[in-house]
Amino acid sequence: MADPSSYRPAPGQIPDSPGVYRFRDEHRRVIYVGKAKSLRQRLASYFQDLAGLHPRTATMVTTAASVEWTVVSTEVEALQLEYSWIKEYDPRFNVKYRDDKSYPSLAVTMNEEYPRVQVMRGPKKKGVRYFGPYGHAWAIRETVDLMLRVFPVRTCSAGVFKRSAQIGRPCLLGYIGKCSAPCVGRVTPEEHRELAEDFCDFMAGRTGAYLSRLEQQMHEAAEEMEYEKAARLRDDIGALRRAMEKNAVVFTDATDADLIAVAEDELEAAVQIFHVRGGRVRGQRGWVTDKVEAVDTAGLVEHALQQLYGEESGEAVPKEVLVPALPEDAAALGEWLAGRRGSGVSLRIPQRGDKKALMETVHRNAQQSLALHKTKRASDLTTRSRALEEISEALGLDGAPLRIECFDISHLQGEDVVASMVVFEDGLARKSEYRRFQIKTFEGQDDVRSMHEVVSRRFRRYLQEKLKTGEWSPEDGEEGENPLAEDDGRPKRFAYPPQLVVVDGGQPQVAAAKRALDALGIDDVAVCGLAKRLEEVWLPGEDDPVVLPRSSEGLYLLQRVRDEAHRFAIQYQRNKRGKRLKAGPLDEVPGLGESRRQALVKHFGSVKKLRQATIDQICEVPGIGRKTAETVAAALARSVPAGPAVNTATGEIIEDETPPPRVGAPPGGSRGTSSERGTEQ
Structure with a gap:
């Protein structure tokens, strides 16, 4: 007897959406198939105390050794997929759909003098047109009810048809217009068969021409002021369109x-x-x-x-x-x-x-x-521990790197150069401690110098915090108030050093990070780099990389850290570039809205050409008067390119190395600690 807790999915793994699930025993045989509107809620009900379960359910969960699921779009799809798999696997604990019944289909008995529309199961018969299968018989009846407004084909049984013919009075459907009443001779057999053939053609998918014909008839009736007829045709069109809705799991044809x-x-x-x-x-x-x-x-x-x-x-x-x-x-x-x-x-x-x-x-x-x-x-504690041990052994560290910091540089052709720092503790991301940097000393495509700068700035702040606590005495004479202290005197996150620094790059980037640490006198932090091309791990001063197996959990963790730093840097760089491009000289022109700004740029092709245009040329743009043209020309004459580190809204210099505000926090509010501080400053 298995313990259900041994294979219970971890919290958050099961999606909260419709789907079908399968329990398997230790031999991988499917023993139960079920469906659910919410997989998360339904599967959670199986992993409660066994004493609270039905005896049969308790037997099933103790017999099973694993559970898996498939996500679908709707409950109807889940029902149909559940039926298909019950027929396929014949699970021992399933009760529903275990008999020999098949899916119900919509059938038209074209082999009879007066074809009849009905629900059929079982083997197919010669001379009968079938459509479906459907998940429920009631789904067929709903479809037929919609279709009979337009195609009043007979649906009654042979006994009812014979009885109505004997008494000369049709059934209720004949009176309400949902049957053409061939039993009393309202239509000939040929006319009724033509109705049945139109019904079959529409169900087979040839719908466009028929709907177009109905729409034309509706417009003609409206033009002739036959509004009741037009309304009836409108309702017929709506009914046919609702009947055309199909399902994604079960096809109407025998598709392989x-x-x-x-x-x-x-x-x-x-x-x-x-x-x-x-x-x-x-x-x-x-x-x-x-x-x-x-x-x-x-x-x-x-x-x-x-x-x-x-x-x-x-x-x-x-x-x-x-x-x-x-x-x-x-x-x-x-x-x-x-x-x-x-x-x-x-x-x-x-x-x-x-x-x-x-x-x-x-x-x-x-x-x-x-x-x-x-x-x-990522959530398996054993896997994370093995990954940290593999990294420690491969890099020759004294212990497992419980805190890993990774740095990455991002720019677009040498402009808007930024850097990111992400933190992983115990193999898990600590997004509240992510940081981002603007490269201050230069602009250009020099990742090595950028890496040296950002590592130096990060660990200089770390040494300043140690200076505050008296754990370090500076050799370069830097003194003054510690900018890392919170208002209540608690240290900020830069106070915690990592055991391992990972840089995105190869030998040059690793050497730059090592030089930055050596210049600050830090010798207790290991450095390595992960190159994207061959996923090689580079160490300072080594001519050959460390190659970890592709199946190594240690390599997988380093890749996750590197990719997260890359993602965070690209996000910051794109946001920064977007703000710079959005804040142009035309934005400062009073009374000039977005539409007219776009019209000006579209007319001249660029702001540069607009700056060279005369006032008369600007007046040629639709919607731009002379006074507005003079204002635009004056604003462009005064405009100068904004520096990359200037806030266009306030004119203040954007500070670096501080956590960005929590998403949704009010201005001046608390910093927050649990959400990712990765939004634009």
């Missing part, structure tokens, strides 16, 4: 296809495959892989196809393979798939309709799979 979706980041990728057979999702599989080489989505799709269909015991190739991106050699890959199948295979990207909708569902599952993988890997 595999849908492949990919969710990825810079380090890993999750692949999800839905197998659709006979119009229904028959199975699902997926995996998460490390991106060992630089590969895009198309390359990941190609690898997935090779893994899925390449082995002799692999999946059978269906008629259609739907992918998010086509590989470069899609033609050759299509020929290879056709050879594996023995006939033609359509390898394409779905563009519209049901298949595109289902592809979006598959992609959501891939995103969920990747997020779940990362959550498990």
Whole structure:
């Protein structure tokens, strides 16, 4: 008997969305399939005290050894997918849908003199047109009720039809206009069959021409002031459009296809495959892989196809393979798939309709799979401990680096040069201690000098805090009030030194960071760099890098730290550049709104050309009068480029090395400690 707590998902891993879940035993056999409006709430109910569970449920959760789930869009999709998997796996603890019933379908008995529309189950019969399957019989009846407004086809049984013909009076549907009443001769057999054929054509998807014809009739009735007829046609059109709504999980035709979706980041990728057979999702599989080489989505799709269909015991190739991106050699890959199948295979990207909708569902599952993988890997205490130990051994540290700080430089062609510092403690991000820097000494594409400056500034502040407490005596004569103290005298976060400094880069950046620490006399902080190209770890003074295995948890942690610093630096640089570009000389012209500013720039092509224009030329712009033109010319004549560190709203110099304000905090409010201090200053 298994303990449910041994495989219970960690808090936050289960999505709060509709889906289907499967419990598996120790042999990986599916023992229970269920659906839920909220996967998080439903699965949480299984992991309560066993004494509070139904005996059968308690037996199920103690027999199971793992649980997995699939995210869908709606509850109806969840119901249909649940049914498909119960039929597929035949779980021992499931009660619903364990009989031999199949999905109900909408059937039109074209083999009868007066075709009838009805709900049918079981094997298909010759001469009957089928549409569906549907998740519920009531869903079919709702569709039929909408369609009978426009196509009043017979729906009654043979007994009711015969009885009405004998008494010469139709049933209620004949009186309210939802049946053409062929039983009493209101229409001929040929006219009724034509109605049934139109019904089938509309259900088969040939809807455009019929809706256009109805709309034309509605407009003609309105022009002739037959408003009641026009209103009835309007309602008919609305009813048909509601009946056209389809579902993304169960197709209306017998589609055989595999849908492949990919969710990825810079380090890993999750692949999800839905197998659709006979119009229904028959199975699902997926995996998460490390991106060992630089590969895009198309390359990941190609690898997935090779893994899925390449082995002799692999999946059978269906008629259609739907992918998010086509590989470069899609033609050759299509020929290879056709050879594996023995006939033609359509390898394409779905563009519209049901298949595109289902592809979006598959992609959501891939995103969920990747997020779940990362959550498990990052939150596992054992994994984090192993990662810190691997880093310590690879770098030759005295102990595990419990606090790691990483620095990265970001700029755009040498302009708006900024830097970021992120902090990881015990292998987890401490976003409240992130910092950002503006490079003060120069502008240019010199990451080495920028790295030296930012490391020097960070650890100079650390030494100033030690000076305040008397733990350090400066050799360069710096004295004065400590700028790092809070109002209540508590030290700021720069007071805590890291055990390891990681820089984004190779030998030059590592050497610059080491020189900065040596100049300050700091010898108890280790330094390393992580180069993006081959994910090599560089140490100061070493000619060869330290190469960690791709499966190393230590390398994975260093990559996470480096990528977080890169993300934080790019975010700050983009925000800073956006503010600089937005604050132009035209913004200071009183009475000149956004529309007229855009009109001026569009007319002349740039602010530079606008500055060279005369007042008469400015007056040629629509909406610009002479007085406004004079004001614009005067403002442009006075304007000078703003310095990169000037706040355009207040004119004050932007301070650095202070935590940005908490998102949503009022001006002058508290700094906050738990939210990420990563917004623009």
